[in-house]
Amino acid sequence: MRIAVVGDPFFPAEVMADAIRALGAGDELVLLDLGPEVAEGAEGIREYVGSPADVSAVLDAHEVLVVHAAPVTAEVLDASPELRLVCCARGGPVNVDVAAARARGIEIVTAPGKNAHAVAELTLAFLVMLARRLRPAMDVLQHDGRIGESVLEGAAFMGAELRGRTLGLVGYGHVGGLVAELARGCGMHVSAFDPFVDGERMARDGVRHATLATLLAECEFVSLHARATAENENLIGARELAAMRPSSFLVNTARETLVDEGALRAALESGRLAGAALDVLRPPPDGGRHPLLDLPTLIVTPHIGGATFETLRRGAAMVAEGVCRYREGKLVIESQENIA
Numbered sequence: 001m002r003i004a005v006v007g008d009p010f011f012p013a014e015v016m017a018d019a020i021r022a023l024g025a026g027d028e029l030v031l032l033d034l035g036p037e038v039a040e041g042a043e044g045i046r047e048y049v050g051s052p053a054d055v056s057a058v059l060d061a062h063e064v065l066v067v068h069a070a071p072v073t074a075e076v077l078d079a080s081p082e083l084r085l086v087c088c089a090r091g092g093p094v095n096v097d098v099a100a101a102r103a104r105g106i107e108i109v110t111a112p113g114k115n116a117h118a119v120a121e122l123t124l125a126f127l128v129m130l131a132r133r134l135r136p137a138m139d140v141l142q143h144d145g146r147i148g149e150s151v152l153e154g155a156a157f158m159g160a161e162l163r164g165r166t167l168g169l170v171g172y173g174h175v176g177g178l179v180a181e182l183a184r185g186c187g188m189h190v191s192a193f194d195p196f197v198d199g200e201r202m203a204r205d206g207v208r209h210a211t212l213a214t215l216l217a218e219c220e221f222v223s224l225h226a227r228a229t230a231e232n233e234n235l236i237g238a239r240e241l242a243a244m245r246p247s248s249f250l251v252n253t254a255r256e257t258l259v260d261e262g263a264l265r266a267a268l269e270s271g272r273l274a275g276a277a278l279d280v281l282r283p284p285p286d287g288g289r290h291p292l293l294d295l296p297t298l299i300v301t302p303h304i305g306g307a308t309f310e311t312l313r314r315g316a317a318m319v320a321e322g323v324c325r326y327r328e329g330k331l332v333i334e335s336q337e338n339i340a
């Protein structure tokens, strides 16, 4: 089978190609790695790198296109009349024009949950870091450059343990479910709000089914794991932050659009929230320094949630599995209804 594999700086084509070669079917592969530049103007898709023209140029009567963050627009889908399958090594095909693929009878395979373990572990790390006040404790050494001699020095950084604390999860999909498992392992009491997941599944996991209002009012830690949609932009805004428990913490390892950053800044500056940890931030419109970065109660990382070696291997194995099922005519796309 002729398969085009298009990688990017996060996910090299070679890693995906290795997994496909390991199927042992002797497929004819062409590989391309896109650079980090983002071409403007690809309609109907988001979170991509490279340009549709780059991807189209590599397609030459290919039946399968395997990508991670490459833009798969109508132009790309039309570049190979033989194209029947797009494998996208991401949780959701945000960089694939799903409607255009459907209109052309081209199937889409994704890799739901491939990042879940990595993101859940980062979330747990954030909970510990916030509870134990790691940012100010590390800052004092970095800025003073002096290791104290007193065994009592830690008194200035008294923190809390997770055991017995309450955690509210907003979104209970792949990541949310794993965060619940890890947090319960640490002895936390976990509640979750997800309008699309029934309470029975949560109950089986030992998680309390809650409304958003209850969860915000009661939990000491609130962690966001909802998939970002047009409807839930600024899901956590000034009103929701004001409804959170005084001195509680907010964690966001999902997507930056879920949080109103101006309102979060005000809540941190006023001390209403004790702290926040974010893996995702909106880039400032002027390209300058993000105003949240200077807040001492904020922990921030540059979108590293899914950045583990295991995630790459898992994602590659999942797309290879999609190729295999397609070849065998067994492509049952359970998630087809969910991927739009």
Ligand SMILES: NC(=O)c1ccc[n+]([C@@H]2O[C@H](COP(=O)([O-])OP(=O)(O)OC[C@H]3O[C@@H](n4cnc5c(N)ncnc54)[C@H](O)[C@@H]3O)[C@@H](O)[C@H]2O)c1
Pocket: 091, 112, 113, 115, 116, 119, 170, 171, 172, 173, 174, 175, 176, 193, 194, 195, 196, 197, 225, 226, 227, 228, 229, 232, 235, 253, 254, 255, 279, 280, 303, 304, 305, 306, 307
């Ligand atoms: N930081 C990273 O590097 C990284 C990596 C992977 C995923 N993510 C993000 O983490 C989040 C969770 O990923 P996942 O794999 O668990 O996704 P998923 O699709 O398995 O689960 C998302 C859940 O969000 C729920 N949801 C949708 N709208 C909601 C709302 N308004 N309120 C509450 N819940 C809502 C859905 O019902 C679903 O159960 C997503 O936003 C994803 O983009 C981040």
